Amino acid sequence: MNTKLLRQKILDLAIRGKLTDQCKSDGTARELLEQISASCHPEQSSKSAKSKNLTPITPLDKSEAPFEIPDNWEWVHLQDVGELSRGKSKHRPRNDPALYVDGFMPFVQTGDVAGAEKGLICKWHSLYNELGVAQSRIWPRGTICITIAANIGDVALLNFDACFPDSVVGFNAYKPIYSNKFFLFYLMLCKEKLDEKSRSTAQKNINIDILSQIYVPLPPLAEQQRIVEKIEETFAEIDAVEKNKELLKKHIKQTRKKILDLAIHGKLVPQDENDEPASVLLERITRDNPHYEKLTDVPFEIPDSWEWVKLGDVGLYKKGPFGSALTKSMFVPKGPNTVKVYEQKNAIQKNESLGDYYITKDYFNSVMKGFEVRPGDILVSCAGTIGETFILPSGCEQGIINQALMRMKIFSFVNDKYFLYYFDFVLKTLSEKEGKGTAIKNIPPFAVFKTFPFPLPPLAEQKRIVDRIEEIFASLDQISLHLV
The missing domain is CATH 3.90.220.20 (DNA methylase specificity domains)
Incomplete structure (x- = not known):
């Protein structure tokens, strides 16, 4: 049963701040950006350093953003909130058996990302040995893998430490953000746009510069966690209802009610100051x-x-x-x-x-x-x-x-x-x-x-x-x- 469209609607509501409530106690995304800046430049944020030397992360102009977000959120570029780096596999040819004999470190390729189960990479292409690891880089469990060649824009989390080639980009959010899951869910919605960008190139691929400039809606940290929990709870229900039609009917009914609830609260579409009040x-x-x-x-x-x-x-x-x-x-x-x-x-x-x-x-x-x-x-x-x-x-x-x-x-x-x-x-x-x-x-x-x-x-x-x-x-x- 195809429930892909329902999942996309849930994600769409989530990234617009309409799946969970906003809480004043969460603070603001602007405050989170200050914390990220401090964590990236601890030497500038120490007591002995002058605050004016701290390199700030400037939020993007909301008037130019793709859609409206809550007041305590901010729009940023993906590169502002995490490290983006291409994978490494310097040795040629890449299929040289010398890289794999007695291998122990998973080597993930684009097909493994595309074949991820529920956004989680659980399988690998092959295993690198010490020589293989030496000419590559180990990425930690929880890293977001983004394919930039072959299957453009597929994203998934590593479920284990692994290496991957330069056809895959790794993303890890800066501290104090401790989980990449919110960004994973957002990037899932970016696949179509990334694929469109790749069609303008001769070899149908994208580069890290394109990924760096992706607009990302950034909620406060506590709300990120609530959003992730709500998405995972909802997706778990969808997983169950794929085996239970009656439960799916109930979920669709609840979704309709939620849409109407957002509508009558003025939260389904943005207000336009040009409208006659x-x-x-x-x-x-x-x-x-x-x-x-x-x-x-x-x-x-x-x-x-x-x-x-x-x-x-x-x-x-x-x-x-x-x-x-x-x-x-x-x-x-x-x-x-x-x-x-x-x-x-x-x-x-x-x-x-x-x-x-x-x-x-x-x-x-x-x-x-x-x-x-x-x-x-x-x-x-x-x-x-x-x-x-x-x-x-x-x-x-x-x-x-x-x-x-x-x-x-x-x-x-x-x-x-x-x-x-x-x-x-x-x-x-x-x-x-x-x-x-x-x-x-x-x-x-x-x-x-x-x-x-x-x-x-x-x-x-x-x-x-x-x-x-x-x-x-x-x-x-x-x-x-x-x-x-």
Whole structure:
């Protein structure tokens, strides 16, 4: 079963600071860089040395970085945080038996890196003897091996002391960083870019200068450890679910929830200072709604360009007709003077063409017009599978909602899809808190429902959030197809 895409999504969240929480007690990456600089130049950082002589490591300009990172992280070059050196194998020919007779030291080649198991090199090509070791270099266990020829950009950790040729580069982070694993996980995502760079050369390889200039997001040391632990925990689950489809389905579901959680907290996509702030949208709400009341009890922090409002501020909601107002005895065959009655199955199966219940236009105009639905309106199932939603498409039949549906008309300053992602997240979270699982047992009464808090981003950011969610969910859907 192919779970490579899921692993990449986990790594992508991790290197953006979205897989773990940031803690003030961790300090900052800038402080870590000062410690690295001191460890690289201990003679300059001693008490007798003047601090002005200490060679600082200057973080890169965040405005030129590939993506946004937390405030207490920094962007650096790979060479700023560790030693990069090519392997050595001076003797020619390299397959001279004199290098290997009675060998004892593993000699790792590019194929061994490419064939690593879960990022760990556990096998070697051959064994060097003393002559072989003398013309090479021993790299310690835990070194990151990066291939720069043949299989470009493959990375893995040595699981033993070893030698390797100059087609492999070794990386070891400077103190006080005691583990290379965070950098290993980041470099795993760089393979495609490194491979692209190699195609511009005649021999399809890269050099150490290219590796040295790789942009690396650097978290504080304590957070690096938490990130590594979370990735390893998640990857261990993925390893297990490769043998257990049901567990994989659960993990995908949790990933979806995590993505939605990041989205509604303003952490899924970067904010753009050029966006018209949500405060402008709030002005429209207060202008059009004389009964507007500011939300005072907010559930969590949101970006400065967002605003907290209530569900009742962003749309109009209507439940279907009650009791005897709509019964089967009133239904008539479809004709030129009839109006469709939409049912819960239209919302659950997300198909406007299902169903064959109709009422006369006369009854519609005299009694049912208040329950009319039009293209762009949202149907919500209130029976059967509760909480399922469907946006009526353009060209759908004129119709009304039945007793098992709710109609939502969302105002133009809210992206329909953003609203629905939040609506789904809130209802399912509420069900979980009530101990009912994620299956929604009922829609809260309107008096309660309309007071639910709603995080309102700028309209342009709403669109970016929806695009990002759909991109990730499409990838997760592809993985789910393998479970069928």
